[in-house]
Amino acid sequence: MNQTAKKPKKRLFGRKDKSDVYLSDRPPLSTAGIIGLIITYVLLISWAVVVIWPLFQMVKSAFNETQFQYITSGQRFEFGLKHFKALFEETNYLKWVWNTIWIALVTMGLTVLFVSFTGYAYSRFRFRGKKFSLMGLMLIQTIPTFVGITAYYAMHQIISGPVPFFTRQMMLVLIYAGGGIAGNTFILKNYMDSVSTDLDDAAKIDGCSYMQTYRLIIMPIVRPMLAIIALWSFMAPFTDVLLPTVLLTKNQDLTLAAGLRTLISDMRTLNQPAYAAGGLLIAVPIVVMFMLLQKQLIGGLASGSVKG
Amino acid sequence: MDVKLVDIGKKYEGRSEYTLRNINLEIKDKDFCVILGPSGCGKSTLLRMIAGLNSITEGDLYFGDRRMNTVPPKDRDIAMVFQSYALYPHMSVYDNLAFSLSMKKENPKIINERVLEAAKVLQIEDYLQSKPSEISGGQRQRVALGRAMVRKPKVFLMDEPLSNLDAKLREHMRVELVRLHHSLDTTSIYVTHDQTEAMTMASKIILLDDGIIQQDGPPEEFYNQPANLFVATFIGSPTMNLFAGKMKDGVFISNDGDIRITPTPEDAKVLLAYQDKDVTVGIRSERFISGGELGDTFNAYVEVVEMLGKEKLLYGKLPKGQNITISVPGHFEYRPGETHSFGYDVEAIHYFDSSTTNRIV
Numbered sequence: 001m002n003q004t005a006k007k008p009k010k011r012l013f014g015r016k017d018k019s020d021v022y023l024s025d026r027p028p029l030s031t032a033g034i035i036g037l038i039i040t041y042v043l044l045i046s047w048a049v050v051v052i053w054p055l056f057q058m059v060k061s062a063f064n065e066t067q068f069q070y071i072t073s074g075q076r077f078e079f080g081l082k083h084f085k086a087l088f089e090e091t092n093y094l095k096w097v098w099n100t101i102w103i104a105l106v107t108m109g110l111t112v113l114f115v116s117f118t119g120y121a122y123s124r125f126r127f128r129g130k131k132f133s134l135m136g137l138m139l140i141q142t143i144p145t146f147v148g149i150t151a152y153y154a155m156h157q158i159i160s161g162p163v164p165f166f167t168r169q170m171m172l173v174l175i176y177a178g179g180g181i182a183g184n185t186f187i188l189k190n191y192m193d194s195v196s197t198d199l200d201d202a203a204k205i206d207g208c209s210y211m212q213t214y215r216l217i218i219m220p221i222v223r224p225m226l227a228i229i230a231l232w233s234f235m236a237p238f239t240d241v242l243l244p245t246v247l248l249t250k251n252q253d254l255t256l257a258a259g260l261r262t263l264i265s266d267m268r269t270l271n272q273p274a275y276a277a278g279g280l281l282i283a284v285p286i287v288v289m290f291m292l293l294q295k296q297l298i299g300g301l302a303s304g305s306v307k308g
Numbered sequence: 309m310d311v312k313l314v315d316i317g318k319k320y321e322g323r324s325e326y327t328l329r330n331i332n333l334e335i336k337d338k339d340f341c342v343i344l345g346p347s348g349c350g351k352s353t354l355l356r357m358i359a360g361l362n363s364i365t366e367g368d369l370y371f372g373d374r375r376m377n378t379v380p381p382k383d384r385d386i387a388m389v390f391q392s393y394a395l396y397p398h399m400s401v402y403d404n405l406a407f408s409l410s411m412k413k414e415n416p417k418i419i420n421e422r423v424l425e426a427a428k429v430l431q432i433e434d435y436l437q438s439k440p441s442e443i444s445g446g447q448r449q450r451v452a453l454g455r456a457m458v459r460k461p462k463v464f465l466m467d468e469p470l471s472n473l474d475a476k477l478r479e480h481m482r483v484e485l486v487r488l489h490h491s492l493d494t495t496s497i498y499v500t501h502d503q504t505e506a507m508t509m510a511s512k513i514i515l516l517d518d519g520i521i522q523q524d525g526p527p528e529e530f531y532n533q534p535a536n537l538f539v540a541t542f543i544g545s546p547t548m549n550l551f552a553g554k555m556k557d558g559v560f561i562s563n564d565g566d567i568r569i570t571p572t573p574e575d576a577k578v579l580l581a582y583q584d585k586d587v588t589v590g591i592r593s594e595r596f597i598s599g600g601e602l603g604d605t606f607n608a609y610v611e612v613v614e615m616l617g618k619e620k621l622l623y624g625k626l627p628k629g630q631n632i633t634i635s636v637p638g639h640f641e642y643r644p645g646e647t648h649s650f651g652y653d654v655e656a657i658h659y660f661d662s663s664t665t666n667r668i669v
Contacts, residue, residue, distance in 0.1 A: 126321060198394035201361050202455075206408035207382035220398040 062277040071272040083273040084281075091269070092252045093278055096259035101285055103173055103255060104237040110177035111184060111233040112226055118181065119188030119222075120214050124200060134189075137182045145179045146242050156247075168247050172255075175243060180233045191225040192218065227296035234289050238282055256282055309372050309385075309462040309495055311335040311358065316367035318353050327353050328519045331367070335497065335512065340489050342506040343499045345516035346542070352467055354516070355499045359388050359465050371463065382411075387456030388465040391472065393448050395440040395455075401427075402436040405454050419458075426454040429491075446477050453488065464489070464496040470505065482508055503543050507531065515539055533658075537665040540590050540658060546621060546633045548590045552662060555582045560589055560659070564628040568604050572654050578669040579659060586662035593621065593635040597651035604654075608632055609647045 022028065029037065061071045065080035087093045121127075122134060152175060160166045195218060203213040219226070237244075237255055244258035251262065256278070263275040313333040319326045328350040335341045345351045356362040358369065360381035369376045376384055387408075395404050405423045410416075427433045430450040435443050440451065449469065456464060469485075470478045486509050489496045500506055506513050507527045515522045515530070515538075522542075523535040534540035540548050553562035558576055560569040569589060571579055579587070608624035615638065622634045622642055634650060636642060659668040 196392050196394065198390045198392045199396065201356075201359075202388070202390060202394040202396075204361065205359060205381045205386065205388050207411035212411075217396055 058276040058279060061273050062280050064273065067273040069270050069272060071276065083271075083277040086271060087274045087277050087281075090271075091263065091274065091278075092254070092259060095252045096254055096256045097281075097285070099169065099253065100237050100255040100257075103169060103176070104234045104285075106173050107176040107180070107237060108230050108234040110173070111180040112230050114177070114181045115184040115188050115229055116214070116219065116226070118185040119192055120218060122185060122189040123192035124197070134186070137185055141183045141186075145175060146246075148175075149243070149246055152243075152247065167253075168249075169253060172237070172243060172247055176233065176236050176240075180229075180236065184229045184233070188222065188225055188229065191222055195221050223296050224298070227293040231289060231293055235286055238286060310337050310370070311341075311463060311495060311497065312368075312370040313354075313358075314368045314370070316354070316357065316369065317365050318350070318357060318362065319365045326365070326519065329366075331521060333514065333521065333524070335495060337495055338493065340486065340496045340498065340509060340511045341514065342510035342512070343497065343514045343516060344503060344506040344542075345501065347501055349516045350519045351499045351501075351516050355465055355467055355497060358463070358497060359386055360384055385462040386465055387459045387461035387463075388467065389452045389456050389469045391468040393440075393452040393469075393472075395448060395451055397440055400437050400439060401432060401443070401451050404440065404451055405436075405458050408455065408459050422458045422460075423454075426457040429457070429488075430454045445473060446481075449473060449477075449481065453485075457488070457492065460492070461494055464492065464494045466496065466498045468500050469498075470500075471502070478505075485509060504545070507543070515542065517542075533667065534590075535667055537588060537590070537660050540660070540667075544592060546593050546635070548592050548658070549632055551589045551591075551630070553587060553589065554584060555579055555587050556584065558583075560587060562589070562630075564626075564630060566626040566628050566630065567606060569652060569654065569657060570604055571657070571659070575654075575657070575659065575669050582659075582661070582668060587668065588660040588662045588665075590658040590660060591652060592656065593633045594619075595653040595656035596634045596636075597653060598636050598640060599649060599651075603651055605649050605651045607647055607649050608634065610642055610644055613642055613644055 057071075057073075060077065061067050062083055063079055063081070064075065065078040065082050066075050067083070122130065152171060156166070156168060156171045159171075199217055199221075200213055203217045208216060237257075239257060240255070241257045241261055244255045245261065248254050248258065251259070254262070260275050260278045260282075262269050263271045263278065311333075312335070313331050316331040316333075317326050317329040331354065343351045343354060353362060357364050360376070360379065364377050371384065396407065399407065402423060405426060406419050409419045409422065423436075424433070427436055430453060432447060432450050432454060435447055435451075440448055443451070449472070452469065466485075470481055473481060482505060485498075498505075498509065507530070510527055512524065513527055513530055514524045517538055523530060523539045530539060530543045534543060534548075537550070541550070551562040551567045553560055553567065555561075558571070558579070560571065560579075561567070567589070570576075606626060608622075608626055610622050610624045612623040614621040614623070618638050619635045620638055620640060620642060622636065624632050624634060626632055642648065660666065661668055
């Protein structure tokens, strides 16, 4: 009756069913297919090793008490928190964390706020120069932020004249937020374009102003994209080394990435295992932010379509 | 409420041509008015202008005695049902229904009452806590209607609300909508491209094409006295048969000579003026007489027979090759490949002036 049931075959990577009826929607693997599959796995595994090995080394040396200033391989492993202790007691690590977190939070807030407005405007309104300025936004994106570094100095000089409390860190926030707005506007606009304008019309008839239409109707729908933009702009200050290194001069003003860099680039403060330990801890605030936003990321997807 | 359009015109930003111009229209209180037309004729634009979603370039819009041109949509006392339903996907059905009232800062008790009342009428009480994505198309349609109902609007606007439903449900909802219209006691304006919907639901039809009102009036008038060839072919399924020809000695003769029709004495009087002029004759498929022997007759070769149950549609050819569609009662025996003789119901023949396409009689 059932051909496959008569002659049970052993399949590569296949689980044995009780009846061994072939249930997969894909055709059974041929010999060439099996070889292809093996090659694929070999490639993927070696790729994974390339990614995971340095991370593993970092974790290992961060907890290895036998490591000193330089990380050396082949060392005996002895578990301990010596390097973390050094990080907290001998460096400005906590200051750096604080600096980075507030810079990241303000950057995130500013980016999301501005991108909301610009994205909504580009998606929903017709105005003179819309096409042109959108093109401009895209072009601006292709130029890396750091080319403006001399201009940033000048800008800071100009602004801090009349506004003395305008610090270099605030300048950094402006650069991060400003840089993020261009590209994210484009992304959010495209996402909003996929939301039917009938919703705007319905809201208008229901008595919403433009602001209310955005806040009550559109924003909840584009929430997943806003969450992604928020996460990205939150992460940017954690990973950028160049701008804080150049702009911020005092060690205690530095952000995490720039601060940790002093542990591997400066002979006076060199401490490679502490660098590894600090790098490991960077993940904590980002993971926390990810967990906070996770619900938003997924929540919006479930309530997608309105059509019949 | 009466809705009056005086010389309304619309030109979109960035377009050189007017989409609509010189639209004059009066919709009476409690009318079910259907704006009908092929896609791109400006019917949705007209509705959106009435709703206040599009600006009015020229002319005046009156609700009762009040000029509404610059009144924002929320103050026009209207409700609108969209083709896509436009339900707010992140809100529950209940919140969707309650949204417009809560925007008006209505008393929560009244909101609750109205929502439950609408839900009861539309039989969506069981889904009040569901999200729009969790309910079926037909239920979403009801929610969209309910959202309009709770506002108790003076003017009820609908933009092709049935086109996303399957055929069976659409038939059902047509009746429901008319019922709803009567129970709400409002003026309804309904946009569609489906002539069946227009014919079955409307108390007044407005047929738009090319930005011009081709005809307005009750459905029977559209079917029995189409104002021009466009209306004649747009209304009715199957499409009206048309024969181009000339009046000769008081008799209509088609250009290929296959069709000869002697008009009724009343029609003949009017047609006197069209002696030797180009005239197009229209006759609906059901107004042929099977097995015609008396008066004018013609022979048709039956190519395809469509059995619809209560009637049969015969797609045939005249001797010189012109196509003709004839419907006969379903129990009549006609088979493809046969040739039969048919007569005309001369009372039901429409005469159009070929040069202007307007109706003569």
